[in-house]
Amino acid sequence: MKYITIKDIAKKLNTSVSTVSRAFNDKSDISAKTKELVLKTAKEMGYRQNRMAKNLVQKRTYNIGIVVPEFVNSFFPEVIMGAQEVLFKKGYQVLITQSNECYTTELKNVQSLENSMVDGLLISLSSETDNIDYYQDLVNSGFPIIFFNRTYKEIKASKVLFNDYKWAMFATEHLIRQGYKNIYHLQGIKSLTLSKERRRGFVDAHKKHKLTYDKSQVITSGFHMEDGEKIAAQLIENNTIPDAIFAANDQLAMGAMSVFKKHGFKVPKDIAFVGFSESKMGSMVEPPLSSVKQPTFEIGKQAAKLLLDQIEAGTKHTPQTVKLDGELHIRESSLKK
Incomplete structure (x- = not known):
């Protein structure tokens, strides 16, 4: 089977190799009609572009690495779908x-993707990640990397974040307006920026409504359902029962709600709950x-989009932070009858 080259296509169309090349590379100095003809002829002749050769010329692999903490919930798969579309x-x-x-696994993943010569990286840090030196070195080297959702304020890189402070405040205010006074916050990993911002929103909502707040009402934990279960069991054992709980994630x-229910507490009559991140499972409990x-x-x-901009800008890149908004979906778990 003969391997079709751009020279064969040029000969077939009685045009130059450079014209065919410009058509494949979508250059602006070629008419739409000529480009369409070149692409149509190439397809008819069975031409297959040598991607490896193109990548070598352009010094790119056209591969992007994505590192996320987990796939258990729909949050990260949906983020990946959005990134893939672009x-x-x-x-x-x-x-x-x-x-x-796991931080060790995360680092191995990043290094593996680097060794695969990806053109850039999108990453959301694990709950165990407390050493950011490697990432800061990566940023300082000029490697294109964007942090999303979970990151550290200290990392001088582009980030896509959610307005955690604003919506944590709204969620806490909802509970306060429902009449709940003794509200606890399950914070998650306190070193992460999102955890700090959600805690800040929780605290400031109390200040705004002149509601007494004690540091014991914020409990540090992981992000798993098991963490919520352990906290609830401890609260019940200590006979420290809040009116309501605002948790850093669903x-x-x-997890906490299931334990309280098993011990006979009625939700929301005895204790109300508000989560964060809108998991599909949350609407089904x-x-x-x-x-x-x-x-x-x-x-x-x-x-x-930020990553592609950084790849194109190269050394002229300036770090940016994009902060997005959301919605508070109020359901039965926090509504007083």
């Missing part, structure tokens, strides 16, 4: 890895969980 349109493929909330809220919805698909799109 990247695929620009001819990029994605290599997806998960850290399983998994914490659902009984009673359905109130939660803050984040624009997951848009987070992925914005992260991908």
Whole structure:
């Protein structure tokens, strides 16, 4: 079987090799009619572009690495879908890895993607990540990298974040306006920027409404359902029962809610719950969980756009932070009858 080259296409069309090349590379100095004819002829002749050769010339692999903490919930898959929509349109493929909330695994994933010569990286840090030196070195080296959702304020890189402070405040205010006074906050990993911002929103809502607040009402934990279960069991054992709980994510809220229900507490009559991140499971539990919805698909799109901008800008890149808004979906878990 003969391998078709651009020279064969040029000969067939009685045109120059440079014209065919410009058509394939979508250059502006070629008419739409000529480009259409070249592409149509190439397809008819069975031409297949040598992607490896093109990548070598352009010094790109057209691969992007994505590292996320987990796939258990719909949040990160939806972010990836948003990123893929943008990247695929620009001819990029994605290599997806998960850290399983483990810093060591996360670092291995990042290094593996680097060794695969990806053109850039989208990453959301694991709950165990407390050393950002490697990432700061990566940023300082000029490697294109965008952090989304979970990151550290100290990392001087482009980021796509959610307005955690604003919506944590709204969620807490909802509970306060329902008449709940003794409200606890399950914070998640306190070192992460999103955890700090959600805690700040919780505290400031109390200040705004002149509601007494004690540091013991904020409990640090992980982000898993099991963490919520352990906290609830401890509160029950200590006979420290809040009026309501605002959790840093739905998994914490659902874990705590399940334990309180098993011990005979009625939701929301005895204790109310509000989560964060709007998981599909949260709307299916009984009673359905109130939660803050984040624009997951848009987070992925914005992260991908920032990454492509950084790849194109090269050394002229200036770090940017994009902050997105969401919605508070109020359901039975936090509504007083």
